[in-house]
Amino acid sequence: MLVAFSSPGIYTKYVQLPRTDALVHASILDNPKFHPFFEDTIGAIDGTHIACAPSAEERDVSRNCKGFMSQNCLLCCDFDMQFTYVLSGWEGSMADASIYHDARLSNLAIPDNKYYLADAGFPNCRQLLVPYRGQRYHLAEWGRAQTR
Numbered sequence: 789m790l791v792a793f794s795s796p797g798i799y800t801k802y803v804q805l806p807r808t809d810a811l812v813h814a815s816i817l818d819n820p821k822f823h824p825f826f827e828d829t830i831g832a833i834d835g836t837h838i839a840c841a842p843s844a845e846e847r848d849v850s851r852n853c854k855g856f857m858s859q860n861c862l863l864c865c866d867f868d869m870q871f872t873y874v875l876s877g878w879e880g881s882m883a884d885a886s887i888y889h890d891a892r893l894s895n896l897a898i899p900d901n902k903y904y905l906a907d908a909g910f911p912n913c914r915q916l917l918v919p920y921r922g923q924r925y926h927l928a929e930w931g932r933a934q935t936r
Contacts, residue, residue: 803871810899813867826905831866833904833916835884838876852880862887864896864904884909888916 810830816822837858842850850857858880864873875891888896888910898904898915906916919925 799874803874815867828902829905829917830899830902831864831872831904833862833864833873833888833906833910835860835862835887835909837861837880840880846879849879849881856880860884860887862891885911 812823812827813829816826816829837852837854837860840850840857840859842857847857850859852858852860859876860878860880860882861874861876862878862884863871863875865871873891873896875887875896878887884907892898892915903915903917906918908919908921910916910918912918
């Protein structure tokens, strides 16, 4: 499946890098909880594990932290749930931060003054907005928040 999704016919049709002149997405612009705080956000980034059946030599590096064999893939999407970047084929034991570092060195272009939302597995840098370390977030607190 990874070979099929990475093929030029599918990748070039369905995966498009974000434009530098992209407008603020309506889901942010129309929500007072998000605008103007997230107006420079272009989407979300995360790693996902895809099960695989590696050869005997590759099994140790393909075993992820949950104990099954997988490939770790880095994916970015915009607020319309369209993929803007895909990097597939990393061993399941590889950390998301390491894959992100490799992607930035090779071909993941993030426009100036824009950023992706990411989880705590990613580094804290100008191109990613990650949660504060050690801070507990509760959805119930967000539901009770007063917006003006």
